[in-house]
Amino acid sequence: MSMHAESPVGPGRRRLLRVVLTGTAALGAGLVAGSPRTPDAPVTGGPGRVRPATPRTALVELEAGNARWRTLHERHPDETRIVRQTLVGGQHPFAVVLGCVDSRVPPELVFDQGLGDLLTVRSAGEVLDEAVLGSIAYGVLELGIPLVVVLGHQSCGAVGAAVRAAGGGAPLPGHMQYLVDQIHPAIDRTLRGAARIDAAITANVRLVRARLAAEPELAAKVAAGDLAIVGARYELTSQQVRRIH
Numbered sequence: 001m002s003m004h005a006e007s008p009v010g011p012g013r014r015r016l017l018r019v020v021l022t023g024t025a026a027l028g029a030g031l032v033a034g035s036p037r038t039p040d041a042p043v044t045g046g047p048g049r050v051r052p053a054t055p056r057t058a059l060v061e062l063e064a065g066n067a068r069w070r071t072l073h074e075r076h077p078d079e080t081r082i083v084r085q086t087l088v089g090g091q092h093p094f095a096v097v098l099g100c101v102d103s104r105v106p107p108e109l110v111f112d113q114g115l116g117d118l119l120t121v122r123s124a125g126e127v128l129d130e131a132v133l134g135s136i137a138y139g140v141l142e143l144g145i146p147l148v149v150v151l152g153h154q155s156c157g158a159v160g161a162a163v164r165a166a167g168g169g170a171p172l173p174g175h176m177q178y179l180v181d182q183i184h185p186a187i188d189r190t191l192r193g194a195a196r197i198d199a200a201i202t203a204n205v206r207l208v209r210a211r212l213a214a215e216p217e218l219a220a221k222v223a224a225g226d227l228a229i230v231g232a233r234y235e236l237t238s239q240q241v242r243r244i245h
């Protein structure tokens, strides 16, 4: 594939990153243990934003964006006319987010990012198939993205359906049985009711993350320190993204 193109990097985004890295507001545990969160930091987005180039700086940027989102301090960065024009020349996103199709969890919103920032792949229950794997590989191997986030979420309907289907009944119609089959190994039958679904949401994130980490090309990047593949969960109640280890 040859869709990769460089985008300009300037001092503005370096300033943004420095602000993110040196901020002091603490709002509770999130994606990066001990990282600063700066929902009140000045707006410095735009085509000059420095792209996080390492797994950790990418995580810090997502953490800061989620802190803005959950405290209603969104900046909606990288949407201006000049950003749109700059991006005609190519994209240089800094994170892959594999999330659910759920309308309540759009990655660009919950991480307060804009155009050219995230490569998003979405499937119900963030399940994998060849197209999803190929899309993630494109982001990592072709675009050189240093971070993949597998993002599950509270009250996931796909996981709920998989848990109910595992209790018996006819196969789901219209290809939905594929989703159920993929999520099935994440179900803990020792749990009951809502607790079983909630635990399966977290276990499914771990399952998908582990499958990605087992992909040889991605594993080589991780071993070299050029890539992190992390699991996370978005809570509808608090709007916070928490890391799942």
Ligand SMILES: [Zn+2]
Binding pocket: 100, 101, 102, 124, 125, 153, 155, 156, 157, 158, 159
């Ligand atoms: Zn979902």
